[in-house]
Amino acid sequence: MTNSIEIYTWSSCPFCLRAKALLKRKGWEFTEYVIDGDEESRDRMAAKSNGRRSVPQVFINGRHIGGCDDLHALEAQGQLDSLLSA
Numbered sequence: 001m002t003n004s005i006e007i008y009t010w011s012s013c014p015f016c017l018r019a020k021a022l023l024k025r026k027g028w029e030f031t032e033y034v035i036d037g038d039e040e041s042r043d044r045m046a047a048k049s050n051g052r053r054s055v056p057q058v059f060i061n062g063r064h065i066g067g068c069d070d071l072h073a074l075e076a077q078g079q080l081d082s083l084l085s086a
């Protein structure tokens, strides 16, 4: 199976940069949706994110992971790798 990682960002958001840095450090490719000032896209993101409107929001294989802190917490707990299919 091909893994799909998606991240919704603002271009100069520090949490977004930090989340992307972790994904890059792990060598994982991702699709980034830069939604600066695009409230319609933000509404769509929130609808998939349990109403969360902050950026970033990260999805792995369609599963909502959360924001930057959530992503780093999963990594710290050693649970991030298991979200990718072999």
Ligand SMILES: N[C@@H](CCC(=O)N[C@@H](CS)C(=O)NCC(=O)O)C(=O)O
Residues within 6 Å of the ligand: 010, 013, 014, 015, 016, 053, 054, 055, 056, 066, 067, 068, 069, 070
């Ligand atoms: N704890 C969140 C913080 C994210 C955050 O505060 N992002 C800012 C942009 S840098 C944001 O979305 N602010 C607007 C809002 O919270 O509605 C995370 O780890 O992702």
